[in-house]
Amino acid sequence: MDVNESNIQKLLNWTYDASIEGLPKMATAEELAESFQKKHDSTDKAIKALIRYQNTKASSLGFVTGLGGLILLPVAVPANIASVLYVQMRMVAAIAYMRGFDVHDEEVKTLVFVALTGNSAEKILKGTGLKIGKKMFGRKIFERTVRNQVTSESLTKINQKVGFRLVTKFGQKGLINLGRLIPLVGGMIGGSHDLLATNIIGNVAKDELFLGVE
Secondary structure (H helix, E strand, O other), rough: OOHHHHHHHHHHHHHHHHHHHOOOOOOOHHHHHHHHHOOOOHHHHHHHHHHHHHHHHHHHHHHOOOOOHHHOOOOOOHHHHHHHHHHHHHHHHHHHHHOOOOOOHHHHHHHHHHHOOOHHHHHHHOOOOOOOOOHHHHHHHHHHHHHHOOHHHHHHHHHHHHHHHHHHHHHHHHHHHHHHHHHHHHHHHHHHHHHHHHHHHHHHHHHHHEOOOO
């Protein structure tokens, strides 16, 4: 794969659509969210359980060479990158859905992309007029203000920043993957990296970007 911003944007858009519309034998983000909500007596407990489950899944995908439906990807990417990105994207979209956000909105889609940058989320949003915190990202205030104030140009700018950050991230992951020349050690390194990254992404989505309060 030629890791550049154009390919990353194609990959992000395809993966988001796959997360919302579903892949063969895979639940959509909404179905995944509802399945966890049924098992827990509060949204917060359901989200925490979802993150734990997806951490394990992302880690195990470090050893997996493919995922159903990935053959339809618009760009050629390593299977481990595509599959882990799908798991992380669907997890974040499910968190947004559980917190009452409309995952079919472009603004929400962009925030899902931002979550994938993990600890860089605040930096990505800096300068766009959006500040991480309950004031801007509580669901009701988001619906009243952010949706009306954020322009398509702003969304494009944020998406470009996300793309640039992920190009760097995938480049670093490529270096990590060199460890897989020694299969067992490489698998352990890659799996641990994916678990840690997925946990950070899930918690950024839960605690900073998709809040169900004012």
